[in-house]
Amino acid sequence: MRSKPVSDAHARYLKSIRRDARHVRLSQIGILLFVLLLWEIGADLRWFDPFILSSPSRVIATIARLYADGSLWLHIGTTLSETVLGFLLGTALGALIAVLLWWLPKLNRILDPYLVVLNALPKIALGPVLIVWIGAGMASIVVMGVLVSLVVTTVTVLNGFLAATDEKQLLMRTLGATKLQIFTKVVLPAGVPDLISALKISVGMSWVGVIVGEYLVSKAGLGYLIVYGGQVFKLDLVMASVAILCVLAALMYYAVAFLEKKVRT
Amino acid sequence: MQSELLTLTGVSLAYQTVAGETVAIRDLNLKIKEGEFLAIVGPSGCGKTSVLSLIMGLLPQSAGTIRCEKPDLRMGYMLQRDHLLDHRTVEKNVLLGLEVQHRLTEQSRANAMHLLDTYGLGDFKSYKPQQLSGGMRQKVALIRTLALEPDLLLLDEPFSALDYQTRLNLSDEVYRIIRREHKSAILVTHDISEAVSMADRVAVFSARPAALKAEIPIGFPASMPPLERRRQATFHDYFDRIWEELQP
Numbered sequence: 293m294r295s296k297p298v299s300d301a302h303a304r305y306l307k308s309i310r311r312d313a314r315h316v317r318l319s320q321i322g323i324l325l326f327v328l329l330l331w332e333i334g335a336d337l338r339w340f341d342p343f344i345l346s347s348p349s350r351v352i353a354t355i356a357r358l359y360a361d362g363s364l365w366l367h368i369g370t371t372l373s374e375t376v377l378g379f380l381l382g383t384a385l386g387a388l389i390a391v392l393l394w395w396l397p398k399l400n401r402i403l404d405p406y407l408v409v410l411n412a413l414p415k416i417a418l419g420p421v422l423i424v425w426i427g428a429g430m431a432s433i434v435v436m437g438v439l440v441s442l443v444v445t446t447v448t449v450l451n452g453f454l455a456a457t458d459e460k461q462l463l464m465r466t467l468g469a470t471k472l473q474i475f476t477k478v479v480l481p482a483g484v485p486d487l488i489s490a491l492k493i494s495v496g497m498s499w500v501g502v503i504v505g506e507y508l509v510s511k512a513g514l515g516y517l518i519v520y521g522g523q524v525f526k527l528d529l530v531m532a533s534v535a536i537l538c539v540l541a542a543l544m545y546y547a548v549a550f551l552e553k554k555v556r557t
Numbered sequence: 558m559q560s561e562l563l564t565l566t567g568v569s570l571a572y573q574t575v576a577g578e579t580v581a582i583r584d585l586n587l588k589i590k591e592g593e594f595l596a597i598v599g600p601s602g603c604g605k606t607s608v609l610s611l612i613m614g615l616l617p618q619s620a621g622t623i624r625c626e627k628p629d630l631r632m633g634y635m636l637q638r639d640h641l642l643d644h645r646t647v648e649k650n651v652l653l654g655l656e657v658q659h660r661l662t663e664q665s666r667a668n669a670m671h672l673l674d675t676y677g678l679g680d681f682k683s684y685k686p687q688q689l690s691g692g693m694r695q696k697v698a699l700i701r702t703l704a705l706e707p708d709l710l711l712l713d714e715p716f717s718a719l720d721y722q723t724r725l726n727l728s729d730e731v732y733r734i735i736r737r738e739h740k741s742a743i744l745v746t747h748d749i750s751e752a753v754s755m756a757d758r759v760a761v762f763s764a765r766p767a768a769l770k771a772e773i774p775i776g777f778p779a780s781m782p783p784l785e786r787r788r789q790a791t792f793h794d795y796f797d798r799i800w801e802e803l804q805p
Contacts, residue, residue: 460642465615466634467654467705477653481644 346531354532363512367533370513371502372540374430378437379498379544383491385438386445393446394453394479395471411447415439415501419508433505433513440501441494448493452486453479488552495548499541514540561626562591562709562741563612568621569766570607581607583766585621589709589741594732594779596744596752598799599762605745608767609634609711612743633707637714639698641686647673647697648682654705669704676700676734692723699731703738710735710742716751728755729783736779749803753795754783761802771802 297303328348334340335347342350358364393400419436426432460478469477506515514533521529570582581604589595599605610616612623613634633654641650651669655661673679676696686694695715702710715731716724732755735742746752752759753775761771775795777786786792 460640463636463640464657466613466636467657469657473657477657478642481642484644 343525344527346528350528351532351535354528355536358532366512367514367517368536368540370430370510371506371515371537374433374505374513375437375498375502375540375544378434378502379441379495381434382438382441382498383445383494386442386490386494387449387487389442389446390449390453391475393450394457394475400450407443407447410443415443416504419504422505423509428509430510432509433502436505437498437501441497444497445490445494448490449483449487452483456482484555488548488555491548492545492552495544496541499537499544503537560591561588562593562630563589564622564624564626565608565612566622566624568611568623569619570604570611570616571619580766582611582618583768585767585769587760587769589743591627591708592739592741594735594742594744594755594757596746596756596759597762598746598749598752598759598803599767600764600803601747603762603765604767605747605762606713609713609743609745613711627708630709631705631707632709632711633702633705634711635699635702635713635715637717639686639694641694641697641701643686645686646682647678647684647686647689650686650697651701651704654701658705660705665704665706668706669700672700672703676730690723691719692727695719695727696730699734703734703740708741710740712742712744714746715744717746717748724751725784732783749796749799750787750792751783753792753799754786759795759799761799764805773798773802 297306331345332348335342335345335350355364358367393403415436418439419432422432422435422439426435456479457474460482461474464474464478502513503515503518506513507519510516514537517533518530521527521533565585565587568582568585568587569580572579572581585608587608597605597608607616611618613632641647642653645653648670651673652661652666655665655669670679670682673682678693678696678700681689681693686697689697695718699715712731716728719727728751744752744755756775757779759773759775760769761773762768763770773795776791777789781789
């Protein structure tokens with residue numbers, strides 16, 4: 293962003309761009325502070341019942357208490373490891389299936405309706421089945437995270453592969469390329485942006501899968517805290533867990549976005 | 558001129574679709590000699606491109622024979638669009654064909670780089686295709702084809718996607734390159750002026766199914782480049798003759 297101005301008009305232009313960027317950033321922070329402040333004041337002045345709606349200070353106190361009794365890291369660690377595992381397995385497996393379906397167009401045609409149905413199906417509906425099959429434990433939760441990100445990765449990556457193939461297949465054939473060469477030299481490099489968009493989608497999907505999985509069956513984790521907090525009417529605990537979840541999900545999303553930036557340049 | 562390079566005898570091509578059979582080419586006889594520049598003109602959709610696909614071996618003919626008179630005849634195909642790969646630099650794009658055919662050696666690389674230098678793209682080796690103009694991109698595509706050291710170039714309307722000025726300039730330049738590298742070429746085009754300005758001989762195709770309607774030798778010397786040919790008085794005579802032949 294910080295380029296040298298070449299004229300007065302250009303300097304003014306650069307200045308206005310920087311001012312714009314600053315306005316956007318300040319407004320973003322402003323909204324957050326405003327909401328937190330309103331929430332806190334509202335609870336203090338009893339505009340609403342803090343027992344139902346909690347408040348920022350109570351959320352912070354709850355997190356501090358969780359930290360003090362040592363369970364904070366257990367819950368964060370459990371959910372985070374389940375999500376990362378589900379996300380990685382889901383995208384890796386999804387990309388692998390996409391490669392297979394690209395390689396075997398007939399198989400792709402045969403499986404197409406199944407893929408459509410699986411894509412449309414809310415994978416969460418399979419939760420109870422998974423628990424029966426795999427058992428009431430962490431494995432079920434991870435599988436849920438995998439399932440939710442798997443199909444969307446397959447579909448996105450496969451479509452990227454197929455678009456790249458349409459474009460350049462003729463060229464590669466005039467050069468006498470084999471199928472493997474078409475894949476490694478054209479389709480795979482061209483598919484990288486789609487792979488990254490798939491990562492961005494499935495990173496959110498994995499959170500959904502894991503949290504729902506924890507709702508259904510768990511002894512630890514942020515999803516567990518939310519369900520437990522709801523059942524015993526500890527809304528402070530629910531809100532604290534959601535706040536932690538916000539931060540974690542954002543961090544993971546920005547990690548993928550950072551990776552995207554690295555790959556694209 | 559010199560010896561024969563390629564002979565097509567009684568070649569036919571039919572496309573099969575669910576709706577039926579489309580005969581694209583019927584009983585085509587065509588020869589190209591070594592060092593010759595042949596242009597094929599015809600109404601659009603008449604199957605001109607299919608002829609190149611057949612010669613290249615991308616499609617099997619339904620009948621007839623295509624014979625290479627020279628053993629190990631090497632062919633290079635240049636498409637209407639440049640199809641440069643966005644994730645590769647100009648240099649890597651030029652080397653793509655050599656890589657694919659496992660012919661990338663120190664020497665073939667040096668040869669390809671020499672072509673880039675000679676034809677004014679030496680400074681753009683590390684650029685990405687998106688940073689080049691349409692004419693430059695098409696030139697990179699030509700060098701990608703030339704890097705394979707083909708004996709025969711198959712040019713499938715290589716200038717039709719360019720604006721008029723770029724088109725004239727580039728066809729002039731491509732002509733010089735092809736002549737200087739002593740290549741034979743078959744140019745498929747729907748542009749009569751382009752055919753007359755570049756070719757030694759123009760083959761006029763009829764509407765589908767394509768058949769050879771007339772062969773018109775162009776009397777300009779090979780040393781005369783396209784832009785100069787366009788200034789000759791006889792240029793318009795050739796144009797008119799081909800125009801007449803193209804009328805149904």
